Amino acid sequence: MIQINSVNSEVLVSWPGFITELALLAFAIAVHRRYFSNLSDIPGPFWASVTRLWHVWIILEGKQNVRLKALHRKHGQFVRIAPNEVSVCHPDGSTLLLRANLHKGDWYSVTAVPDYRFQNPMSTTNPKVKKALSKHFTAGYALSQVLKREPDVDENIEHLLRWVEKYAEDRMPMDLDRFITYTTFDNIGSALFSEPFGFIRAGRDIDGTLRNNVALSRFAAVAGFFIGPLRILINPLNSWLLLLPMGRLYRTTSVAIKKRLNNPEAHNDMVAHWLGAHQKSGELSLRKIEAQANVNVGAGAEPVSCVYHL
Numbered sequence: 001m002i003q004i005n006s007v008n009s010e011v012l013v014s015w016p017g018f019i020t021e022l023a024l025l026a027f028a029i030a031v032h033r034r035y036f037s038n039l040s041d042i043p044g045p046f047w048a049s050v051t052r053l054w055h056v057w058i059i060l061e062g063k064q065n066v067r068l069k070a071l072h073r074k075h076g077q078f079v080r081i082a083p084n085e086v087s088v089c090h091p092d093g094s095t096l097l098l099r100a101n102l103h104k105g106d107w108y109s110v111t112a113v114p115d116y117r118f119q120n121p122m123s124t125t126n127p128k129v130k131k132a133l134s135k136h137f138t139a140g141y142a143l144s145q146v147l148k149r150e151p152d153v154d155e156n157i158e159h160l161l162r163w164v165e166k167y168a169e170d171r172m173p174m175d176l177d178r179f180i181t182y183t184t185f186d187n188i189g190s191a192l193f194s195e196p197f198g199f200i201r202a203g204r205d206i207d208g209t210l211r212n213n214v215a216l217s218r219f220a221a222v223a224g225f226f227i228g229p230l231r232i233l234i235n236p237l238n239s240w241l242l243l244l245p246m247g248r249l250y251r252t253t254s255v256a257i258k259k260r261l262n263n264p265e266a267h268n269d270m271v272a273h274w275l276g277a278h279q280k281s282g283e284l285s286l287r288k289i290e291a292q293a294n295v296n297v298g299a300g301a302e303p304v305s306c307v308y309h310l
Contacts, residue, residue, distance in 0.1 A: 002273045004287050011240055018189040022201055027204075029050075029172065030050040030051075031047055031081040032224055033050050034046070034049045036050075037084075038164070039080050039084070039086060039206045041081060042078050042079070042080040042086055043074060043075040043078075043080065044079045044080030044081060045071070045080075045081075045097055048080055048081050048082055049080055050083065051082075051083065051292070052082045052083065052225050054081075054082070054216075055081050055082045055085070055225070056222045056225060059218075059221045059222055060218060060221075062221065068081070068087055070086070072087070072089045077089050077090045077093075080088075083103075099114075101127040101128075102127065103125050103126060103127060104124075104125040104127075105125070105132075106125065106224065106227040106309070107225060107227075108122060108123055108124075108125055108223030109125070109224060109227060109230070109231075110123075110220050110223045110225065110230060110234075111123040111220070111224075111295055111299070112244045112248035112291065113234055113249060113294040113295055114234070114239040114244070114246040114247055114249070114294070115230070115236055115238070115239045116235075117233045117236065117287065118250075118281055118287065118288075118290065118291035118294060119133075119288065119291055120133070120288065120291040120292045120294070120295050121134040121292070122299075123135050123138065123163065123291075123295070132283070133284075133288070134272065136277040136278075136281065136283065136284040136288075137273075137274060137277075137292055138271040138272035139272055139276075139277070140269075140270035140271075141270070145268065145270070145273065146191060146270075147195075148268040149190050149191045149269060150196070151266065152187075152190035152196070153187050153190060154189075154192070156183050156186045156187050156190065156200055157183060159183070159186075159201050160180070160182075160200055162178075162180055163171055163179055163200070163203055164176075170270055172176035177201070177266070178199065178205075180215065181199075181210060182199035182200040182204075182205075182210075183200045185197055185201075185210065185297070186198070186200045187198050187299055188296065189256060189297075190269075191269060192256070192260075192269060192270045192271055192293055192296060192297070193256045193257070193266065193269060193293075194263065194265075194266035194267065194268070194269040194271075194272075195256070195263070195266070196259065196262070197209070197252065197256065197258065207252075208248065209248055209249070209251075209252045211248070212248055215296065216249065219244075219246075220246075220298075224242075231297050232262060235249060246294075246298070249294065249297060250279055250292070250294055251296050252297070253290070253293050253294045253295065254290065256293075256297075257271070257289075257290055257293055265300075270296070271289065271293065274289045274292065275289065
């Protein structure tokens with residue numbers, strides 16, 4: 001009978017040697033990215049040229065706009081902000097890039113909320129597919145159509161002002177940031193579904209919908225840079241279990257769409273135009289409408305939130 005002796009793991013794996021090899025590999029990659037990449041001649045921070053983590057850090061720090069503005073002042077119109085990314089500050093830059101019909105980066109995949117099943121123009125990286133999909137949604141964003149919801153927006157703002165007056169009368173401090181967030185989301189609800197979500201009227205976050213709003217913004221800002229793990233993490237099961245920040249957003253939007261579809265009196269909102277496109281063309285499915293509504297609710301609050309800083 002042959003006896004097999006156990007072999008010490010140190011014989012199979014030399015941990016110091018393994019760590020040394022990893023360090024040498026990381027060093028070689030860093031040198032290649034810094035000095036031998038096609039972007040090596042574009043100026044920028046040293047760490048930005050060797051790792052994406054520099055860019056992720058300034059995003060999470062909340063000072064990306066300030067940092068990039070300072071870098072463009074220092075280096076000019078083109079600044080390298082990652083091993084494979086350049087920040088362009090040139091008057092003709094956006095026009096030339098859009099005309100080139102280039103594929104968008106994988107980062108945009110994160111805007112398929114809550115998971116890959118819900119593709120929208122923003123998450124679609126193929127320019128031809130994106131253009132074909134966008135044409136179905138364009139009519140809903142026409143200024144003439146959006147202005148038809150102005151009375152509803154005015155009503156939401158009136159609710160905000162009532163809360164301001166109440167806090168003033170009670171001589172109590174007011175978390176204006178929260179109340180403007182409530183107003184913003186209700187305005188989006190009015191424009192999309194002919195009905196606000198009810199946050200500003202109630203003066204609170206209903207069902208904890210907005211509780212993870214800050215976490216969702218930070219997650220969406222950086223998750224797209226790690227597309228491999230992202231595709232594993234974001235899946236229909238996690239969406240259903242509400243394990244990720246976008247799960248609650250999806251639940252809120254899904255409920256609003258169902259109410260909207262069962263509301264025959266709703267009209268002149270964005271969804272009305274999209275449903276019209278759905279009826280005219282089989283290319284625009286109800287899921288794509290839901291996907292567009294999801295990204296509108298999630299991203300729409302960001303630009304309007306600038307009111308808080310005025």
